[in-house]
Amino acid sequence: MDATSRTERTPSAYPYPLLIRHMLERAVSDHPASLIVYGQTCHSYRQLRERVGRLADALAALGVGRGSTVGVMDWDTNRYLECFYAVPMMGAVLHMVNVRLSPEQIVYTINHAADDILLVNVEFLPLLERIAGQLRTVRAVVLLDDEGKAREADLQGLRCAGEYEALLSAASPDYLFPELDEDTRATTFYTTGTTGLPKGVFFSHRQLVLHTIACQLALGAAAHCRLDKRDVYMPITPMFHVHAWGMPYVATNLGLKQVYPGRYVPERLLKLRTEHGVTFSHCVPTILQMLLMSPASATTDLSGWKVIIGGSALPAALAKSALERGIDVVTGYGMSETCPILTVAFLDEDMLSWDLEAQARQRAKTGRPIPLVQLRIVDGAMNELPHDGKSAGEVVVRAPWLTQGYLHDPEGSERLWRGGWLHTGDIGVIDPDGFLRITDRLKDVIKSGGEWISSLEIEGHILRVPGVAEVAVIGVPDERWGERPLAFVVPSRPGAVSSEEILQALRRAAEAGEISRYAVPDRIVFLEEIPKTSVGKINKRALRERYGAA
Incomplete structure (x- = not known):
């Protein structure tokens, strides 16, 4: 910058750095x-x-x-x-x-x-x-x-x-x-x-202040799931996980009553919700499902509870179940490297009159960027792809609060930021209305019979089958097709659903053109529990290590 174009400041002027102390x-x-x-x-x-x-x-x-x-x-x-x-x-x-x-x-x-x-x-x-x-x-x-x-x-x-x-x-x-x-x-x-x-990610005072302000602006301007000074806040995302998504800073800025739950026990969370009139929370899909399935949920009024879901994909079926209980549920998207919030799937005013099933599908999308976030979907050469709801590419982003690298890892940092954009490793499409929908992780996409198959899409269809509580789909090696999808299902109770019922539902979806015929797995594996990461995400690596060679 030309020195003559810089803003002049008298020596006594306070420059007001963006500090957590000031908030x-x-x-x-x-x-x-x-x-x-x-x-x-x-x-x-x-x-x-x-x-x-x-x-x-x-x-x-x-x-x-x-x-x-x-x-x-x-x-x-x-x-x-x-x-x-x-x-x-x-x-x-x-x-x-x-x-x-x-x-x-x-x-x-x-x-x-x-x-x-x-x-x-x-x-x-x-x-x-x-x-x-x-x-x-x-x-x-x-x-x-x-x-x-x-x-x-x-x-x-x-x-x-x-x-x-x-x-x-x-x-x-x-x-x-x-x-x-x-x-x-x-x-x-x-x-x-x-x-x-x-990998260690790190954030400055400036980044945390700007992330807080942008989240506060986005939440305060929403047509629903709006956060304001009348709300009572309770995090259900660990505070050790990216500052509980930065929301305690937002809640404090707004002067909200804050309720901290200690360990997450569904019955205790529901009790705190009732005792303190909690109106705003955030959690991963598995926690939301635990809350809805808890026996205590049957006698708890959940209406008016605004809940942002992140960490992994929100199934439309789960979103609909929450909406039926009166929970104003919406997807938020980000990652550890992004401080973390990048997008929220707030509905436009007219969308709030849609039926619950249509709303659930929209709320389960990844959403639009919050203020100050630049987001693109690109091919391998970093060329931008059309926003037609069909063209899939990697999601790359810029924002003032993204980690500037990995701690003590210069090579990993350069890979993260290659081309001057932070690479999320997520594959997504953007529709003409600007809504991003993550279709898979780069490492979780399945290539079968020459076609790319989204494990998330298969999971979404399986979750619609009555009797399915939880599902994960991975690709496993196949001599003929390169890879084939393998589905792992946790039933809502023993014997609640059969393999054939699930496969028939997927075949019908393939016949209707909703998924590729290659996306129908050869078999279903029933588990009592699907392995999770430390923050409640499905651990597909553990599934691949255990079942990938079988």
Whole structure:
């Protein structure tokens, strides 16, 4: 840029960097009495600000400062929300440790992120005692206990600095947070991909502020599933998974009452929904299905509950079931690398008069980009494909909040960003109305008889068959056809559906031209449970490893 075209600033002018601290200060100023609930604890936003100051003061006493990394192993609690603010506001990095990874992967992520301090829920003490000797950078551990008690633990030489609430009680709420560059790294999270070691993604203050503002704009302008200051918020996406999709920052900005559920138990979630009048949540499809199938659901009024579904494809049949219970359900799309939200399938005003089946199909699409997101579908040469609802290509994106690379992985970072666009690895089509529909993952597309087959489309048709609770489809090697689809089905109850009923439904779909004839599997495998990743996604890699060679 020509130096003469830059905006001039007098030396005394404050440049106002986009910092997490500025979001919290405004939220507390505007909504000091709003409440944050976890279990038997209830704090106001004014108390949240005091506790954030106390946490920062306590961490500083343990040597945390600019450039330090603080790892957190906890369920969805008020403590995690306090960490979302205190750690980045100090100029340190918050590492949200995925507690559902294997012990070996947890060790890898803590060492790779170079965590200095670990905050650990006492429920994970047996795990911590098992891995403590392998942690190379951790200097001290703070225990998180709902009962506020000191605990004995064999941490293999690691210093136990005390219990969280005791440390906060002894600390000052007046910690002076430093001025920071808005590009200072604020958070780190590790992807839960099904291949190789977890990859570290990272986000700056600027990125998190812009993601928060864009999500707030998109949700506030929607014709339905709208989020505003009258809502009561409860996350049902782990806070260790990409900042619970960034929604706690949005909820705090709006001054909402927030309810944190700890561990996810369907009956408890439904009870909290009723007790606190929860109106807005987000979760993966498997959690939504668990809620709808829970015996407690039959006696719980679910009407008026606005729920964004992400993490994996929302089946239209599941969307319709939710709509029939009065849940305003809609798909959101993103990934760990994208902070994560890119699109939401908000319906236009006229679409809300459609019948439930038509609405369910539209709500199950991937949606339109939220503000500041550029999204394309491209072929292998990065040529843009028509928005005709038929031409399928890889989804590539740009937005201010996308991870700028993988932590300590320059080669992987360049592959992610080849051509100057972030490659999602998803295949999709865009219709003339601008709605994106993901048709498959690049690695999950099945090539059979010279045709590309979408595993997601087959799954969608199988889910419409009565008696099917859950389904996953993978490609397995075939000497004649190259690959053939293999379907795994969990019935709603033993004997609820037969292989022939499923295959007949798929043959009818093929005859009607809805799917290719090559898409009809040769057989159906019934399972009691389909393997999942640590965040509840179907783990097709595990299925391929177990059944692919059979």
